[in-house]
Amino acid sequence: MVGDPIADYLPTFIRFLLLAAVVVGASTGLHYVLRNIFHLRREIAIGYSLITPWILGFLIFSLGPIIATFVLSFTDYNLQQTPKFIDIKNYDTLINKDVNFWPAIKLTILYSIISVPISVFVSLMLALILSKKLRFIGVYRVLYYLPSIVPAVAVVLLWRWIFNPDVGLLNIALSPIFSLLGQTPPDWFGDESWVLPAFIIMSLWTALGNNTVILLGSRKGVAADLYEAASIDGATTFDKFRKITLPMMTPAIFFLVVVEFASAMQLFTPAAFARATPAAGRFMNLLIYTYGFQQSRMGYATALAVILFLLILAATIVLFRSQTRWVYYEGQEK
Amino acid sequence: MSTTVTRTSASPTRVPWTPPRIRQAIGKAVTYLFVSALGVLFLVPLFWLVSSSLKEGNHIFDQPVEWFPASPQWKNYPDAWNALPFTRFLLNTLFVTLVPLLAEVFASAIVAYGFARFAFPGRNILFMVMISTMFLPDAVKLIPTFLIWKQFDLIDHYDPLVLGSLFGGTPLFIFLMRQFFSSVPKEIEEAALIDGANVFQTFTRVMIPLIRPALLSVSIIGFQGHWNDFLSPLIYLNSQAKYTMTVGMFFFTGGTNERPHWEWLMAMSTVMIVPILILFIFFQRYFIEGLTSGGVKG
Numbered sequence: 245m246v247g248d249p250i251a252d253y254l255p256t257f258i259r260f261l262l263l264a265a266v267v268v269g270a271s272t273g274l275h276y277v278l279r280n281i282f283h284l285r286r287e288i289a290i291g292y293s294l295i296t297p298w299i300l301g302f303l304i305f306s307l308g309p310i311i312a313t314f315v316l317s318f319t320d321y322n323l324q325q326t327p328k329f330i331d332i333k334n335y336d337t338l339i340n341k342d343v344n345f346w347p348a349i350k351l352t353i354l355y356s357i358i359s360v361p362i363s364v365f366v367s368l369m370l371a372l373i374l375s376k377k378l379r380f381i382g383v384y385r386v387l388y389y390l391p392s393i394v395p396a397v398a399v400v401l402l403w404r405w406i407f408n409p410d411v412g413l414l415n416i417a418l419s420p421i422f423s424l425l426g427q428t429p430p431d432w433f434g435d436e437s438w439v440l441p442a443f444i445i446m447s448l449w450t451a452l453g454n455n456t457v458i459l460l461g462s463r464k465g466v467a468a469d470l471y472e473a474a475s476i477d478g479a480t481t482f483d484k485f486r487k488i489t490l491p492m493m494t495p496a497i498f499f500l501v502v503v504e505f506a507s508a509m510q511l512f513t514p515a516a517f518a519r520a521t522p523a524a525g526r527f528m529n530l531l532i533y534t535y536g537f538q539q540s541r542m543g544y545a546t547a548l549a550v551i552l553f554l555l556i557l558a559a560t561i562v563l564f565r566s567q568t569r570w571v572y573y574e575g576q577e578k
Numbered sequence: 579m580s581t582t583v584t585r586t587s588a589s590p591t592r593v594p595w596t597p598p599r600i601r602q603a604i605g606k607a608v609t610y611l612f613v614s615a616l617g618v619l620f621l622v623p624l625f626w627l628v629s630s631s632l633k634e635g636n637h638i639f640d641q642p643v644e645w646f647p648a649s650p651q652w653k654n655y656p657d658a659w660n661a662l663p664f665t666r667f668l669l670n671t672l673f674v675t676l677v678p679l680l681a682e683v684f685a686s687a688i689v690a691y692g693f694a695r696f697a698f699p700g701r702n703i704l705f706m707v708m709i710s711t712m713f714l715p716d717a718v719k720l721i722p723t724f725l726i727w728k729q730f731d732l733i734d735h736y737d738p739l740v741l742g743s744l745f746g747g748t749p750l751f752i753f754l755m756r757q758f759f760s761s762v763p764k765e766i767e768e769a770a771l772i773d774g775a776n777v778f779q780t781f782t783r784v785m786i787p788l789i790r791p792a793l794l795s796v797s798i799i800g801f802q803g804h805w806n807d808f809l810s811p812l813i814y815l816n817s818q819a820k821y822t823m824t825v826g827m828f829f830f831t832g833g834t835n836e837r838p839h840w841e842w843l844m845a846m847s848t849v850m851i852v853p854i855l856i857l858f859i860f861f862q863r864y865f866i867e868g869l870t871s872g873g874v875k876g
Contacts, residue, residue, distance in 0.1 A: 246663035247819030253673050256736040260677060260744070267685075267744050287696050290777055294692025297685045298708060298752060301745025305723060306711050312722035323728070370616070373609055385866075386859065387617035390624060393854040395806040397824050398847035401831065401840075402623050411639040413626065449620065457866050502713060510715050513808050517828075529717050536721050537813060546721050553718040560713055 271296040310553075317547040322540045334547035345548075347525025351440065353555070355527070356508040359444045364500050366448065367455035372489075374456065375463040385460075389453040396450075396513035403446045404518060407432035439524035446514060455500055462496030463489070491572040498571045502563050509556050528552045624851075631655070631844035638840050651841065655849070658830070658842035666819055667826040674739040674811070674822060675804040682747030682800055683793055687755050689746045691781055694759035695767070705756075712749040724813060734816040739807075748803075751796045758792035759785065794864040802854055823850055 275293035278284045317334055319327035338345050374384060391399070406413045415422075415429040422429045432442040470488050479487070515527035526534070528548065536545030625645065630638050632650040658664070693705055727738040746752055762785065770780045786793070811822045818826075827846045832838030858865055 246666045247817070249666060249669055252670075252820060253736065256740055257677065259737055260681070260740055263741050264681065264744050288698040291692050291696030291698035291701065294696065295689050295704065297744065298689040298746045299704075301742070302707070302711065304726075305742055305745065306714065306719065309719035309722035309726070310714075312725070313718050316721065370613075373613060376609065378609070378613070382862070384613050384617055386862070387620055389858065389865075390855075391620060393802065393851065393858055394624070394627075395808070395824055395827075395847065395850050397808055397828060398627065398843075398850070401843060401847075402627055405626070405639070405840075406623060408639070411641060413622070413643070416641070416643075449623070453620070461866060506713050506715060510717055517831075532717055532720070537724075542721055542725075549715075549717045549721065553715055556713075556715050 267297050267300065270300065313546045313549055313553075316543050317550045319543040321543040323542060324540075327543060330543070334544050335551075337544070338547055338551070344526060344531055348528045348531050349551075349555075351525035352509055352511070352528045352552075354440060355443055355447075355511065356505055356559075358440070359447045360501060360504045360508055362444065363448055363451050363455060363504065364497060367452055367459050367500075368493075368497065370452065370456045371459035371463050374460055385457065388456055391450050391452070392454045394450075397517065399446070399450055400514045400517040403442075403449075403514075404433065407442050409434060433518055433520040436521055436523040439520045442520070443511075443514065443518070446518075447508070447511075451504065455504070458500060459493065459496055462493050466492040494571040495573060498563070498567060502560060505559055505563070506556050509552065509559070627844050628848050631841060631848050633841055635837075635839060635841045638844075654841045654845045658839070658845045659849075661839070661842060662826050662829060663819065664823065664826060664846070667821055667823045670736075670820060671805065671822040671824075674736055674807075675801060678740050678743030678747075678804060679797060679800045681743040682751060683796055685744055685746040686751035686796065687786065687789070687793065688781070690752045690755035691759055691785060693752065694756045708749050708752060712753070720813075727814065733814060734820065736815075736820070738814040739804075739810055747796075747800060751800070754796060755789060755792045758789040762788050791864060791867060794861060795867050798857055798861055798864055801857065805850070805854065 271293045274296055275289050278289035278292060316327060318329060318331060320330045321327035374381060409415055409429065409431040418429055430438040432438045466489060471484055474484050474488060510529045511527050512529045515530040529552070532545050532548050532552070535541045535548065629645055629647060631654055632647045632652065634651055693701065727733055732738060766784060767780055770784045775783065806824060808824045811825045815821055815825065823846065827843060830839040830843040
């Protein structure tokens with residue numbers, strides 16, 4: 245055995261148990277304080293003490309780091325010296341001088357706004373097809389879901405082969421079409437203008453199964469009596485789809501779009517290992533990693549993280565605002 | 579032919595082949611063809627992954643593609659496993675997967691129970707805050723979180739990968755379990771309380787068994803997440819002996835003076851997929867339940 249596993253695991257495990265005791269202690273302590281000092285009702289005291297672990301986690305691992313990110317983004321910090329306040333210089337350098345900045349923004353945004361609608365639309369079609377009474381539906385579901393369980397690292401390497409210009413599966417399959425058009429097949433990750441399509445195709449393969457399963461669940465959740473009522477009223481199949489199926493599925497579609505968009509903007513593992521030509525730009529999250537962890541420019545990297553955060557926040561707000569126009573929630577008049 | 583069919587009067591095959599019915603049959607055939615073709619398309623890369631893991635390294639990219647290697651190189655598996663300390667990597671991966679999983683499931687159940695069943699001031703606002711953290715990009719937390727662990731001198735220890743789980747894991751877990759707790763009728767708990775059980779007993783003896791499907795869903799999603807995680811071990815672990823399988827595997831992509839060992843990489847990828855695949859096939863329902871409950875009431 246390489247190294248000493250027990251010596252590596254045991255200290256962590258002891259700290260794990262100690263921290264568990266601290267969390268339980270904080271929780272019961274809070275209960276005692278609320279009951280005996282503030283004389284709150286039993287139900288209220290128990291409620292607060294039960295959610296204590298989350299409150300602590302939120303303060304330490306969400307709120308704290310977010311505030312810290314904003315503060316650090318105004319500093320020069322290389323992990324060795326104490327952070328030095330430099331005003332908005334990081335942002336100024338990023339936006340006006342950094343040659344990597346705009347290509348990264350462009351690539352990340354284009355990738356997100358193209359791949360997410362395609363992926364959600366195709367998943368929706370697939371879910372509708374699969375929701376018909378097909379035989380062996382379980383088999384299809386497993387087939388489509390399979391790519392989602394492959395470790396991302398393996399997925400990228402798999403696709404690096406598929407996209408290989410000379411021996412890759414995709415170009416072998418596409419070569420008849422391209423030779424018919426009198427063109428050579430693309431170099432995908434090696435060609436600036438094909439990097440984006442390559443990433444989109446790869447993301448479709450990985451995300452489609454997952455999204456289809458979610459939408460299929462939502463499709464199955466539509467109550468059958470709605471269709472019966474519509475049939476009695478003489479609705480056609482298309483009417484039923486437009487007026488019942490689609491509206492009832494909008495909450496799931498909305499959920500998917502929001503979650504998928506946020507994760508597309510933060511693409512990391514595929515971006516890091518596709519070895520795509522740098523001429524096409526790098527994904528923002530990869531750039532954050534490069535600046536922060538490879539070049540130890542923590543302040544500069546956090547400024548980029550803040551910009552990424554604001555972009556995702558803006559997109560999420562726009563999406564939530566648009567909700568009233570197209571998302572239908574049951575039990576809500578509109 | 580017609581005699582045997584007409585005898586079973588309830589059988590749908592008795593319906594005459596009218597134009598709409600023919601159209602329906604064609605539609606169905608097209609549907610099957612389409613979903614099967616797409617299924618094959620999804621399977622091909624994975625099939626190549628497994629078949630490449632059984633080829634000699636310099637024959638992986640041979641054309642035409644040899645889908646079933648004539649002489650399967652089973653030795654790729656032990657070779658890859660021993661080329662780097664994969665037994666150790668497996669233990670490491672299990673440690674950083676199972677310990678946090680246990681804590682996450684338990685802690686998120688407790689928090690979810692609090693949100694589902696106890697009316698306290700600010701409950702809805704806190705719940706909304708919790709949900710909104712689901713949409714918070716990790717990138718914005720990454721560097722300060724790294725600095726927290728560095729402050730405690732715990733870089734290159736497993737603590738950053740393990741300790742955070744004590745606070746309930748991802749918001750999705752809490753959300754999912756709360757949905758399940760909310761669907762349990764209140765009378766069941768009241769009966770337990772009348773029988774003299776305290777909150778802790780009610781929770782462990784009555785509520786936990788009732789939400790077993792949610793516990794399974796969360797466990798499976800959590801297992802998959804930790805098992806396949808790449809970024810966190812990459813950032814926090816420095817010494818090779820401490821690596822997890824995903825990070826170890828990556829060394830097969832080749833270094834400055836070594837050729838990439840694709841066949842080994844494919845072999846180890848296959849090894850990593852197997853446990854998740856088994857979990858998925860046996861607990862398909864819980865995988866799907868976990869995924870869909872997030873989508874139904876977003």
